[in-house]
Amino acid sequence: MILNDEFRLKIGLAEMLKGGVIMDVTNPEQAQIAERAGACAVMALERVPSDIRKEGGVARMSPIRMMRGIMDSVSIPVMAKARIGHFMEAHVLEALKVDYIDESEVLTPADEDNHIDKRGFRVPFVCGAKNLGEALRRISEGAAMIRTKGEAGSGNIVEAVRHMRTIQREMKQLTVLSHDELYAEAKRHQAPIELVEYVAQNGKLPVPNFSAGGVATPADAALMMAMGAETVFVGSGIFKSNDPERFAKAIVKATTYWKNPAKVLEACDEVGVSEPMRGLDTSKLPEEELMANRGW
Amino acid sequence: MIGVLALQGGYEAHARAIARAGGEACEVRTAEELQAVDGLIIPGGESTTMLKLLDRENLFEPLRAFGNAKPVFGTCAGAILLAREVSNPKQNSLGLVDIAVERNAYGRQLDSRVTSIEGENLGAMEAVFIRAPIIRRAGAGVKVIASYNGDPVLVEQGRHLVATFHPELSSDNLVHKYFLDKVAAQ
16 A cells, blocks of 8 residues: 555545535536535536536536636635546646546546556545446555446436445455455456455555435435445536525535434425436436446 | 544544544534533534534534533644634634634645644654644744744644644644543643
8 A cells, every 4th residue: 555645645635525525516606605505625527417418528627717716716625527547637637736636437538448647646536436446446546535436417326326335345345355365356356456455454445435426315415424435426416406505505414414314304304395406217328328337 | 532523524533543542532413412522623624614514503602612611622624613713714713712823824735745843742743734724823822832834733722722734644643642631631
């Protein structure tokens, strides 16, 4: 494990985001709504995932002018998305001094074989994962935070649950194996043996594990926390509801108080008759439309 | 029993650090849970997020009342919440310690750093700064325990302790032991 000072600082910021909600925003006005609602960070992107899904075309890093506007308008950390493998977008974002980069399957991948070599950057990275092997490959490339992918822009929690269950189960399984079985596990997960050993010893990833993709209600957010997420990313769920401010506040409350069902009830009640985003039945989506299948 | 305010932020790391330092810690999210602890840690995280939750959940006054009777240790965002005055931007705070702090005063994440500082009677210790605030003014009743680049980074006033860095992310446990001693002395 590369636990040098630089990597500790990268993980350190992720520690400070725990128990909070990171909200997708596309402009400074949305960023301010997110901050007022109690977001612990915002994620700048060109379009929210449900619009990318609807409109199609190539989804790229957000325009610089828009990101500067967002960075100037809030005091909380600003994260930004770069395309998978597009290390030049990442260099630009680092030069802009964003606080975290998400090498994200929500944008159109730029490289079909290689992810960004994230160890060469001083800015920390978060990457998505559907299973333990994918998470450990991203960590070996230098990611300081993992988020389960879910299915972005779907408003459907089922994929986030599937990915979180998968990673948690695969981690638990490693903890009961003897050391001589770990080499075959490393091969099966296609992950470095050192990271497989770490998980076997500690029962968790060496970096924080957050959840993303499909959170649309306060109860969704609390569910992911109860399943082992340390923080929740909410993409389309806030600004595609019919009352973003209310949903944002209620999701923040449910995330903090997930251990207390009476408080989660209060959060659910606070949205009143406002409606969450409509959502998609992900089992009806053709395989090639699933964003979670991007990245490897 | 040490409570760690667990609305958002580095609360797990603090609970682990208290355990390493030989104490016992629990998470605090409500006024009732606050009643059961002898000292409280307000962790790092986002002070705006914590302020909003304190306000909406009516925890602001119970927290201030707690601080008027028992020790509170604030790190980073916790230091901001304990301060008398906050800038960049201006925001509300508990005002339990007579300091003025500027938020995100070193800059963004790329300006975060790990360094070494010298604490009075504590010796050399590691200091992890993450989007840290700077204490711009410390009142007459505030004792500076350690400084970095000429700015106070670890201070105390009476029963309260303030660090602008993250001792919970270092393994030396010196600051957490110091806080446990302060709580025991009450």
